[in-house]
Amino acid sequence: MARRKPLKSKIENDTQAPVDVPYCFYPRNFPSYLVDERNDTPVGLSIKLKGKPPTYYPKGVKQLAVDVSFESNQRLHVKIFDPLNKRYEVPLDVPKCKKKATEPVYTVTISEPGSPFWLSVTRTSDLTNVFSTKGAAPLIFTDQFLQLSSLLPSSYIYGIGEHRNNLMLNVNWTRKTLWNLDQIPEEDLNLYGSHPFYLVMEENGKSSGFFLLNSNAMDVVLQPYPAITWRTTGGILDFYIFIGQNPADVMKEYTNVIGRTFMPPYWSLGFHICRFGYKSVNDTMKVVNRVRKAGIPQDTQWNDIDYAIGKRDFTTDVERFGDQAAMVDEIHRRGMKYIVIVDPGISSNQTPGTYRPYDLGVHMDIFIKNESGQQLVGKVWPGPTVFPDFSNEKAYTYWATLIKEYTNKIFVDGLWIDMNEIAAFVDGSIDGCPISQYDHPPYTPGVVSGKLYTKTICASAKQKLSVHYNLHNLYGFMETKATYYALKELPSGKRPFIISRATFAGQGHYGGHWTGDNVATFHDLYRSI
Incomplete structure (x- = not known):
């Protein structure tokens, strides 16, 4: 300071x-x-x-x-x-x-x-x-x-995302913490993305900016001098x-x-409808038909994880959800586009030989490991899950293979990648985290709950490039990049369209961003502006 x-x-x-x-x-x-x-x-x-x-x-x-x-x-x-x-x-x-x-x-x-x-x-x-x-x-x-x-040339400072606050930041002893987290947007909490960049408007109308190329957990403290302090781990x-x-x-x-910023396909700039809870093809098409009957324009229909068998990636529950492929054909026949959600958590408790995304990942050895070198098993929507290591170049081939095989059956026009902070329903793993310098560092920024592994995987987890402690804030960025190249390889030859919940500086070169779920109050609507 x-x-x-x-x-x-x-x-x-x-x-x-x-x-x-x-x-x-x-x-x-x-x-x-x-x-x-x-x-x-x-x-x-x-x-x-x-x-x-x-x-x-x-x-x-x-x-x-x-x-x-x-x-x-x-x-x-x-x-x-x-x-x-x-x-x-x-x-x-x-x-x-x-x-x-x-x-x-x-x-x-x-x-x-x-x-x-x-x-x-x-x-x-x-x-x-x-x-x-x-x-x-x-x-x-x-x-x-x-x-x-460092000292700042002005108190008119903007940036240091992702946080929910006013556009202009308050320099009167405020702290912004950067550590990607599955956290419903609230003020003064670390959220889904990390962008260690600020822009200053100076008193003379000119401007300057600063970018710290560092992906570790960090606190950014603003002081009324005006000054700014970066503290990274x-x-x-x-x-x-x-x-x-x-x-x-x-x-x-x-x-x-x-x-x-990536060049989005023209259709992606249109009117989209999406929500969690469309239980079937009939539920989804009721919405499409009701919107059309009301004369409301719609360019794209989305489906959340409801379509999948047991919420497992790259599956369709035909018995419960219905004929998804036929629904997509009808949506395309009407001149519309279709997008589905995909999470990085791959179900790990299926019978060997029955779930290709897990079997292929094991064969290619691309899942994140725990400190002892075994698969790190967390828990997300499908239950026990493992996570592709997108810092491993082999994971690009793995991801592209799965996307190509899925789109051969269900012709989607884009992908919505979610839960990629990495988000988890248990802290660290189903076995917890070791007492290590990474999971319990000498300095912990102001993250929710005060622990780096809250609602995510252990910071000590091993990835090919480095420990997760260093790469955590890059996970969504790396998944977006892998998804971009996977879609780019498809026979359609169209410009990829991806939105990701977790982001880091540079992610926008490959895909868009959505700002996560809120509780749909008028305050949320106000803050969205």
């Missing part, structure tokens, strides 16, 4: 101050990193830091490297990392910088060798500091606690600063990094 005079412990009406208002502050002489060496590079600057990390979090990193890349005239890229030990980094396909921008609209100032490290980025046209760690809380870099704090500090004349400039540079 930014260094300021301590606040009184009571507010004027003698009630306790908000919980996030600190009663202690980092002193000026708090141990931090010193600049050891600075060098020019073909793309910017290379800086070496040394220091004595604080001991209240274990495994402090004593030497750091800082790479500063002038990637474009309006975009700066900074990476702070451990040069001696390889750490997890987000596998997002970002632009590669080969040469320094020729006419940047910003200047970068670094503290001198031998002095405490700080970095400032200034817009040259008006000398506004759009980003500055000078005078903010110290840089902290330990194994499972990383802190970066792993990875590295890999961030971008965007400088623009207006918000459109900032968003252009941001989407240059994470990927432009």
Whole structure:
């Protein structure tokens, strides 16, 4: 947090101050990193830091490297990392910088060798500091606690999704927690997606932005200085600063990094009807016919998990639900489109040889493992379930195979992928979670219930790329990407249409997003705006 005079412990009406208002502050002489060496590079600057990390979090990193890349005239890229030990980094396909921008609209100032490290980025046209760690809380870099704090050029700040709040964020000691969770939208809770990005509108009408490319659980604390503090539980500090004349400039540079929004098929922009609870083909078609009779336009009909046998993916309960294939043919005959829901949880308690999605996944060895290397078994709609590891390239083949086989029987026009935070009905697994550094880290952000494995799988679960602790917030993104390529391979050759509940920055390059279930009150309607 930014260094300021301590606040009184009571507010004027003698009630306790908000919980996030600190009663202690980092002193000026708090141990931090010193600049050891600075060098020019073909793309910017290379800086070496040394220091004595604080001991209240274990495994402090004593030497750091800082790479500063002038990637474009309006975009700066900074990476702070451990040069001696390889750490997890987000596998997002970002632009590669080969040469320094020729006419940047910003200047970068670094503290001198031998002095405490700080970095400032200034817009040259008006000398506004759009980003500055000078005078903010110290840089902290330990194994499972990383802190970066900077001053803000304005209190008009937006972003840090996914949360339910006003469009403009409150900088008066507010905290936003990023850890994807199956949570009915409510204020001040971590929800389905994580987007560590903000945009600032400055007093002069110009704009700037910041993106922290880090997928670990994190707290983002806004302070009235104005200032912002990022506290994440792993990875590295890999961030971008965007400088623009207006918000459109900032968003252009941001989407240059994470990927432009996918081009949706034209029909997907029309009128859609969907809900949980259509028990049969007849129930579904009654809605379609009633809407048509009333003269209400409808372009697409959806079905939730009601259509499946025992709520198992890629099945149709013909005896109970009816002839889904014939219904889809009729929907298409009327010039409409059809979408179904698919969850990542694959039923794991069926008789061997009777449920292909599980048998194929076992054969390809693509399910997430627990800490001991066995299949991690959770519980979702079909009962005991296992989960495809979409960080494994083999899972793309697995997913594409199942989608192709299903669409050969039921010709769907798009897919609705749900429950992919990952959501679960038991905490961690049916066997719980081990006492590990991942499930019980030294620092836990302000997640619902205070545990990372609440309503999801264990953070210690093993995926091919890394532990789930690092990849959790990317699960929906990775599933969306796998689904996109699976639909793209279908013989129709049409543009894929996908909506996902869980998201991370860059997911929109492959699919859309829906904002989850609410309880349908007027307050929910108001907040949806």
